[in-house]
Amino acid sequence: MWELLFPAVLNGILLGGVYALVALGLTLIYGVLHIVNFAHGTLLMIGMFMVWLLAAKMGIDPYLALPVVTLAMGALGWALYTGLIGPVSRGEDKMLLLATLGVSILFDNGMMVAFSGDTRSIETAHSFSTVDIGPALVPVTKLVSFGFAVVVAGALWAFIALTETGRAIRAVAKEADGARLMGIRPARMYAVAFAVGTACTGAAACLLLPSFYVNPGVGNVFILIAFTIVVLGGMGSFVGAAFGALLVGVIESLGGLFLGESLGPILVPLTFIAVLLFRPNGLFGRS
Amino acid sequence: MKIAGIVALVAIALAPFLSTSQAVANMALLAALAVAGGQAWNIAGGFGGMMSFGHVAFFGVGAYTTAILQTRYGVNPWLTLPIAGAIAAAVGFIISWCCSRAGLQGSYFALVTLAIAEAFRILANSLDFTRGGLGISLDLNLAASNFQFSDKRVFYAVALIVALAATLVCWWITRSRFGARLIAIRENPDAARALGVDVSLTRAGALALSGAVTALTGVIYAQVFLYIDPNIAFGVWRSVDMMLVALVGGSGTIVGPIIGGLVLHLLSEGSRELIDIPGFAPALYGIVLLLIIGLLPGGFARLRHA
Amino acid sequence: MLSATGIAKSFGGVQAIKAVDIEIRSGAITALLGPNGAGKTTMFAMLAGFIRPDRGRITFERRDITGWAPERIARVGMVRTFQVTQPFSGLSVAHNIRVGAFLRENRPREAETRARAIGERLGLGKVLDRSASSLTVAGRKRLEIARAMATQPRLLLLDEVMAGLNPTEINEIVELIKQIRDSGVTILLTEHIMHAVAQLADVAHVLAGGTLISSGTPRQIAEDPKVIEAYLGHGAAQRLANA
16 A cells, blocks of 8 residues: 555656646636636646747757756746736626637637647656665655746746835735735736736746647646635635645645546545535635 | 527528538537537526536536436437436536635635536546546447438527527526526625525426536537537536626627527637637637627627626 | 614724614614714614624514614515615616605505605605716715615614705704604604704613713703713813803
8 A cells, every 4th residue: 555655646746846836826827816726727728838849940958958948938827917818808707708708718728729649658867767765666756846836836936025026916916906005006017917826827837838738728727626725725825725635746646546537536626616615715725 | 689689590590401411510519509609608697697617517417417317227228318417517516605605705606617627528438437637439220210311401490599598598598587587696795685585496306407407518528429428518718618608798688698609600610710729719719708798798699788 | 763882893993883772662763873983873884684693682562673684674674774875876866766765665666655755745746756976965865765665664773864965955854854853753862963863763862982871861061061061071061060
C-alpha cells in the first residue's frame, strides 16, 4: 500500500504546485475584479501552445522560456481586458462573466482552427530522467517544475505584498471607491490584475508542458481543476489557493490510483460540488 | 407587425416539408432541436435568471435514458420520451433544491451545473451500464411504431412539435402565477420572499421543467442518429449552444430563442460552406456572444428597445 | 396579536439586540423608535423571518413562528416592507403589485384586477403600466406598501417608509396609513419622522443599545428622560430640565 500511496501523493503534490500558479492567477482576478474568469483555462491553453511552438519549432527549453512566455501572456491579458472584456461588459458583473465565456469560446475554437485538434507534447533533454525518492520514481521535470512554481509563487507574493502596484491592487480589491479617492484608478488596476493573473497561466504553461500534453481542448480540463482549487481554498484567499492546489493535486492523483484512469477524474468535479454545497467558504475563505 | 412575424415564422417552419432533400430535412431538424434546447434553457435561465452552464446534463440524461431503456430493457422508444422527461425533471429538481439549500446563486450556480455535467460525462465514460467510451448504438428498425423514420422530414415534424411545446411553456410562464413568481424571483428574491413566494420550490420547479424539455431533445437526437457516446451526450459545447441560442435571441422572451436558433444555425451552416474547418463555426459563436454583450445585451428580440 | 419575548441577536462579536420583549396589540398602530443603530431594522428582519434570533420566541396570533421562513410568515398574514425599496425593477408597477396579489389569488386575471385596484387606491393609478424603476422615491414607497397590501396582511410591518419623502408626501403617506389601519390591518412601523409618529401611533416603544428603554403613548415616551438621553446623549435630560 505504502509503495503505491507514496508515489501517488508525491506526484499529486508536485503537480499541485504547478496548479497553484494557475489558481493563484484565478484568485487574483476573482479577488480584484470579483468575477469568475471563465477564460482562465483557455488562456492557459494559449500559453501552453506558445511554449510548445517555442520548443518544437525553435528548440527553446520551456524552463528557459519562462520569463518570455510569462511576460507575453501578461501582455495578452492586459490587451484582452482593456481591448475587449472591459469595454464589452461595461463593468456589469453578469456581463463580465459572459464576456470571459465569450473569450474562451472564441479562443478555444480559434486555436482549433489554427492548430487542429491534435494533441501535442514535447521532449526535452530531461524528459526521461527520473529520480528515486523512497519508493517513488519521480520524473525530474516534475521536480524542476515544482521548484520553479514555488519561486514564481513567491515572486507573485512579493509583488502583491511589497510593491506599490501590489498595494494599489489590494486597495482596489477591498474598496474601489476609496481607492479612487486615493488617486488610484480602479479600471487600470483591474487591467493589471487581469494581466498578472494571465501571466501566472503563462508561467504555469512553461512548467506543465514538459510533463503534459496540449491540444485546444485542454483549457476545459484545467478550468474545472482551477475552480475546484479556488473554492476549496476559499475564494479570494491566496494561502487557501496554494494549499488547495496541493490538496487537489493529491486528490486527483489518488483518484487515478483508486478509481482507475476512467473514473478517477470524477473526484475533481465531485470535490467542487461538495465544497460548494457543504463548505462554501472553503478551508481558508472569509464568509 | 406581429402578425407578419408569425406568418413569416410559420412559413419558415413549414418550408422544409416542401423539399425532398434529406440534407435540408436534417438541417431543419437540427435547427428545430436547437430552438427547443434554447427555449428549454430559457425557462430556467431566461425567465428564472438561473444561468446554467451545464444544461447538456439534461440532454445526456435524455439520450442515455432512451438508449439504455431500448438496448437493455427493450422499451419502446416512444415510451422513453415521458420517462426521460420525468427522470430529467427529478434531476433538475434535486440540483436546484440542493443549490437553494446551500445558497448557491449566480456564478456559483453556473459553475455547479458545469461540474455536474462534467461528472455525468465521466460517469458515462466509466460505467459498464452506459458501455463507457464505446457508447451505445441503437439498432436500425425503421417503423413509425419504433420512432424511426426513413424520411427525416418526419423527425423534423417531431422536433418542431417539441420546439413548439417548449415555446408554449415559455408563453405559459408569462401568463401564469408560477411564471409571475419565477420572474419576480429573478428580479428580487428577497422581495419575492417577503410576499410569500417559496423561492426554493419555484426555482426547483423551473429547473425541473427546463430539464424535462431538454431531455426530450436528447431522446430525439438519439433516435435520429442512432448512436451516442459520452462526448455526444455530455459534451460541454452543447451547453454553450443552448445558452447562446437563448442569449443571442433574447433570454426571458418568448420569441428570442426562436430567433437565436435560426440566426445561429444559419451562421453555422453558412460558415461551414465558406470554411469547413472544425471549430470555425463555434469560434464565430464566440464572436457573436461578445458582439451581443457589447452591442445588444438584450438579444435580437429586444432590438426595438435597444 | 404579535408577541416577541426574550429576543437576542448578535453579529460577530456585537450584541445587536440584548433582550427584548414586545407585544403588538391587534387593530392599533405601534411604533418602534430609537436612534440609528439601535437595532430597529434587525428587529423587523427577525419578526418577518429574514434573520433568526439567537434566543427568544416570536408568537403571531398564538402561533409560534420563531425560525419560520419569511414566505411562510407572509402566508399567515405578517408582511414587511423594506427600508431601501426593493421593487421588481424589470416589471411594471401593476405586475409588481400582482406578485403580492398572487399570494391569495391563483387566477392571473383576477390577481391583475386586484392589483390594479390596490394600485389605484394607493395613488399609483397613473403609473400602473410604467416600469417600476421609473418611479420616484415616493412612488416606490407607495409601491412597497401596495405590494404588501395586495397580500391581504393582518399585520403590516413598515420599515422607515417615510425616509426620503418631502413634507407633502409625508402627509399623504400618513393619511394612507390611517386608511390602512381603518380597513382593519394592524401596523407596526419604525420611523424617524417624529411628527408623523405622533399623529399615527397609539403605542410607541423605544429601542436603544439593543434593549427597550421606554414604552407608552408617543407623548409619554417623548417626555421620558431615558429616551432624551438615548437621542441626545448622556446628561442631556438633566440639562434640558435645568435650562
